[in-house]
Amino acid sequence: MEAIETKVTLEHLSALIEGAEMQCAVFWEKELVVSYKLPNGFTVLGRAGVVDPKNFVFEIGRDVAKKDAINQLWQLEGYLLQERLFRKNQQDNSD
Numbered sequence: 863m864e865a866i867e868t869k870v871t872l873e874h875l876s877a878l879i880e881g882a883e884m885q886c887a888v889f890w891e892k893e894l895v896v897s898y899k900l901p902n903g904f905t906v907l908g909r910a911g912v913v914d915p916k917n918f919v920f921e922i923g924r925d926v927a928k929k930d931a932i933n934q935l936w937q938l939e940g941y942l943l944q945e946r947l948f949r950k951n952q953q954d955n956s957d
Contacts (some may be wrong), residue, residue, distance in 0.1 A: 872937045875932045878939075886924065894923035898931050901955040904940070906931045921952050 882898040889895065893911035900906065908927030912918050 866950055867943070868947065870936060870943055872932070875935045875939060878935060879928060879932060885928075888918075888920070888923075892918050894918075894920065894927055896924065896927040896931065898902075904938075906934050908934075930953075 878900055879898055880912070882900050884899075885897045887897075889894050892915040894909065896908045898908065900904050908929070908931030910923040910926035910930065912923075
């Protein structure tokens with residue numbers, strides 16, 4: 863029986879984001895929204911913004927939006943891992 867990893871790692875999440883297609887949109891000269899299409903087709907959004915448009919720097923916003931998307935992936939990947947472990951446990955107990 864194949865062993866299942868029991869933790870989600872930043873390296874795994876970063877690899878998901880790095881392997882994603884990315885589209886960016888700037889709104890009102892002060893907010894950046896980045897859509898990441900993950901390798902499996904699921905999408906996650908990262909957002910970043912400033913109060914004063916004079917302070918908006920696209921590169922910084924892109925980094926902040928990436929961190930926001932990774933934060934969302936912690937929950938999603940955690941749920942997925944919990945489900946895999948649950949199903950494996952059920953299968954092991956039924957054998």
